[in-house]
Amino acid sequence: MKHQISNKYIYFSVCVIFFSVIYVLNYYTPLQSDDYGYAILGYNLEAHLHHYLTWSGRIVADFISPTLLLINNKFLIAAIQTLGVLLVLLLISKFDNKAKRLYILSVISIVFFLSHPSFGQSNLWIVGSANYLWTSVLYVFVAKEVIGYVQNKKINPIAYPVSLLAGCTNENASLTLVGIIILSVLYLLIKTKKIDFKLLSILFLTIIGAIFLLATPGNESRMMDPSFAQWRSLSLIEKIDLHIFHRMPDVFKSSKLAYIIAIALIVLCLRIEKSKPITKDDGPTDLLISAVLLFASIGCSLVMVFSPAFPDRAKTPSFIFCIMSIAYSLNFLRYEILNNYIIKTLYFIIFITFIAESISVISSYHSINLQNSMRIKLIAKSNNEKETLIPEFYFKPMPSSTYKFDTWTNFDAMSKYYNKKNIVAYGTIFDYSVIDDNNYKIHDSSDMQTKNGLKGIYIYSEKYLLNTVFLFELTHQERLSVQPNQRFFFHVTDITGNYHNFDFDPNYTYVNDRVFLYAKLDNIPLWFIKSVSFGSFDSTSPAKRYSQLHFTL
Structure with missing residues (x-):
């Protein structure tokens, strides 16, 4: 018992270090990319309607973005952004076995940092976090409530309104969530021989949200962008070939640690626990749910086959479902197995790796913060009679490019944001x-x-x-x-x-x-x-x- 308590303090310390790193990185992250445009967009309903009809159906994210951008205090926005990461990881690690919660939270936190396919763009960039971090809070909450209902017939009433929003988060996440709910409805139908109207209601609301997201004319308008002309010229077979054999390998490569751990844990559960996937009450075990979530993770990327682009940040929902798979496997395993010497050694190795990588990333973002101060000074000194020249951000070497935020910038919006005639950036080759x-x-x-x-x-x-x-x-x-x-x-x-x-x-x-x-x-x-x-x-x-x-x- 004393040993278990000492481990609890270790896991708590790991979590504190992780969230401290997230806070520091958010504090050092400047405005960038689309932040200026969404700050100007604000809550203008006419502008949002135009945006919906001509560009994107992500209504939820498009209102979260200006809300976050209203906050000018760096300490506060860093705390709020860190809270977003905390919320999604707490939701994923929430299980009835309270003794394991902290352990699971510490493990998935480290994996979240080391294996995220677009850590910087999805968690540090404000507009990126609105699209991929804060929306993940919604669909993870609904997925956990649906799974919990299938296992023990308990559901939070808040899941009903949230499911409408969760369906309107982002394209592959909403479709995957719909798939998970359909599987849950079918499972209970087979088990009880009748339709569960609670789950059916959640499914209906999620589909409505997904329709708002996917049926917007903006998606078709964006697909006709000249930059996608080559993709549009491909045949159906060629598009499938491109996605399966070129894009999908990148999905696994960019989050290889998470997928290796997820698969290894499922194999470990099968070999050591040797239990059936169904409980005595005909409910799904955490092992079965873990396997389903791993397949959901893969399916979440497969549904992007008809998307003309598949940027790294769009892989975030797949990664989140993979993290959920890891959490359910860890909850399924007995504490004695998790306390095994080999498991503890592996835990220590990935923690040390996290520390090493976080030091490098913090160092790079500290430089970015100082660079941004220089850029702001140059903008402030500009007389606005001609173009304002500023250097582009220079990232010092980091362990992975996934830690970078989006380096593209909407300079028209940036110029308007700072009330300057024309801001132009030029490249640099060193940390200025x-x-x-x-x-x-x-x-x-x-x-x-x-x-x-x-x-x-x-x-x-x-x-x-x-x-x-x-x-x-x-x-x-x-x-x-x-x-x-x-x-x-x-x-x-x-x-x-x-x-x-x-x-x-x-x-x-x-x-x-x-x-x-x-x-x-x-x-x-x-x-x-x-x-x-x-x-x-x-x-x-x-x-x-x-x-x-x-x-x-």
């Missing part, structure tokens, strides 16, 4: 947040080919501090003083005395009308560097040097 903190090095002599041609040297680390990036800021006069066949030499001596050559061609890049040279040192951490030699030379005659300086770190 470091150039605004006065944390730079200046050599004793900043002369290069021109007097004081070197303004400063900025250094930062990335990729778990394994890589080091050097930024050499030059004056515009130095930039224009290019010599024939000019290259830059960049020689590093490490703390063991070894010499490394990183010579490079001129790669001038600009941020806020400032000129930089960029040099990246892979697998050489900053602490390992003792001294650096930098300058320019004639590539046809390496001994001929145009400029040179040496400094120690």
